[in-house]
Amino acid sequence: MLSQAISFDRDKVLPAAVLILGLSAIWVVLTVVYRLYFHPLSHLPGPLLAKVTDLYGGYHAWTRRNHYHLFELHKKYGPVIRYGPDRVSFNSSVAVKEIYGASKPLKKAAGYRAVQLQKDTNNLFSSTDKGFHGKRRRILGQGFSEQAMKSYEDIVHERVDKFCEILTKEAGGDGWGATKNMSKLCAGLTFDVMGALVFGQPFRILEDESGLSYVIDAIISAARSVGVFVHLPMIGKNEFLFRIRAILRLMFLSLKDIKNIKSFLTLSSEMTKERADKEAAKAAGEDMTKANGTPNKDILGYILNAKDPETQEGLNLDEVWGEARLLIIAGSDTTSTSLAGALYYLARNPKIFERLRNELRCAFPSEGDIWPGQKLSKCNYLRFVIDEALRMACPVGGILWRETMTDYMVEGIKLPKGTDVGVPLYAIHHNTNYFTDPHTFNPDRWDEKVVGEEFVALGKSAWLPFQIGSRGCIGRPLANMELTLTLAKVVYSFDMKFDEGKESLGQTTLSDGILEFETRDQLTAETTGPFLRFKRAGRA
Ligand code: HEM
DSSP, X not given: OHHHHHHHHHHHHHHHHHHHHHHHHHHHHHHHHIIIIISTTTTSOXXXXXXXXXXXXXXXXXXXXXXXXXXXXXXXXXXXXXXXXXXXXXXXXXXXXXXXXXXOSEEEOGGGGGGOOSSSOOOTTTOOOHHHHHHHHHHHHGGGSHHHHHHHHHHHHHHHXXXXXXXXXXXXTTSOOOOEEHHHHHHHHHHHHHHHHHHSSOOOTTTTOSSOTHHHHHHHHHHHHHHHHTTOHHHHHOHHHHHTHHHHHGGGOOHHHHHHHHHHHHHHHHHHHHHHHHXXXXXXXXXXXXXXXXXXXXHHHHHHHOOOTTTOOOOOHHHHHHHHHHHHHHHHHHHHHHHHHHHHHHHHOHHHHHHHHHHHHHHOSSGGGOOSSHHHHTOHHHHHHHHHHHHHTOSSOSBOOEEESSSEEETTEEEOTTOEEEOBHHHHHTOTTTOSSTTSOOGGGGOHHHHOHHHHHHHHHTOOTTOOSTTSXXXXXXXXXXXXXXXXXXXXXXXXXEOGXXXXXXXXXXXXXXXXXXXXXXXXXXXXXXXXXXXXXXXX
8 A cells, every 4th residue: 555655656746846857957047048148238247157146246245255356356357247147346436426326216235135133124224215214314314413423522532542541551561562453452442432322331342341342243243144145135135035034144153143142132222222211211402411512412312312304203212223233333343444454554554654643743742632623634644544544444345236226327338127236345446547556555645745636536536435325324424533533542652563473364365466454344344453562652
């Protein structure tokens, strides 16, 4: 009986399986042939596999060297590459304007849904809907106004001073402090600043007192999967894959990572609730303390009270929590990468370091006089050093995909509706059409008096660490405040040198043997080092 049943099943199942396999194989072959020879983008150059499947880009995102890979590919294939069946990468400033400029018929690509932090709640960063984004940006924008920025100065200043204090902690008889892994220390600073600015209380990671340094690990590990998913449009487009993305994420996480992420979720939820309760308990404005004659608040203080100027709607607690987490994530890694990058290039270039110190010492009688504001923004060389660090070690070095909402032309190339397009930031920042010797750290390239107005304008057209347009970085003024203040204070007061045994850590060698500070791209970046030692410097 049993053998009869099996043979009966086999008689039916086998041909069905063969049929399904056969049809699938035909479907795969037809899809490949279509994508290679008949697709509207089939005439564009690019790696064969990328033309056939998005898994090619997904794989390179997984290696976290996608930005370096795109740079090499553009060198090989030219300014336009097909980097997925329906994806095109452009390496030109014309494309920057046509893709990211204001009022273009493009929106964030479907891959961004992967950045959605809560199940069904979008945030400012993840939303692909222009209407939703406009409303949300009007609300969050109130936490980044000029007046708001002024009110944050005290908090940032306090954390930067703590950062400086740590540099020569444990100094020996020769005055040189113990070696510091600057990626770690800069992350401590920027996470502390974001904790203080978002929730009104620093995480105190710098002091290593609070036991909250796991927050950094949690965010870095969570970013790994996001950095891959954002390059896999199927995760945003296919509802099933989108719903199971939490399970897919497990492939990128260890048990420790999961524990850290869970703890961060609980912590941020509790801090948001606590902050909202405080705000509710007081009349608006009652919790302001005076600093420099301006009201002192944190970002949640603004967000909790903010209303969309057009609709008068505010955010509910869940939405506030989502935005709070987004701000911690978006505002910490990015700024710490730029800071670590700038310190790496300053340590590598003692003449540039000295010139910067001279500028600062002429501008300020003592370190204590360094404060955000006009005097600091007039330090042009400091600005050039930061802009150059943001070019070389761009914290978001990959490609930020946008989807065409109609048939659309970029660089004269007709793209069907639904095509993902973008400009890879690392690649354009190292494009010789805009930057001579692009792998050389040269702040003078931003000085009109040295290279001329035209040349600076050319560079600026291809410099977009904060992205441009309506989806550009909302936190740019805050990042600028942190970067200028920290670098000014460090360079003003400290000598620095590499730890000789660890000098080569945290660097990468590109294909032609060029050495650079390594950024491991996972939408934002993970970095190591530089490993530096500091000593309080006397005044000549
Ligand atoms: C040097 C530091 C920073 C760099 C290089 C940077 C870079 C960027 C870039 C390239 C984008 C566009 C991303 C995209 O199109 O997908 C962006 C967006 C964003 N950034 Fe930053 N960022 C920095 C610091 C900050 C800080 C300090 C904050 C918050 C306090 C912040 C919050 C955000 C938010 C919320 C968005 C989404 C804006 C929107 O879609 O409207 N960033 N950033």
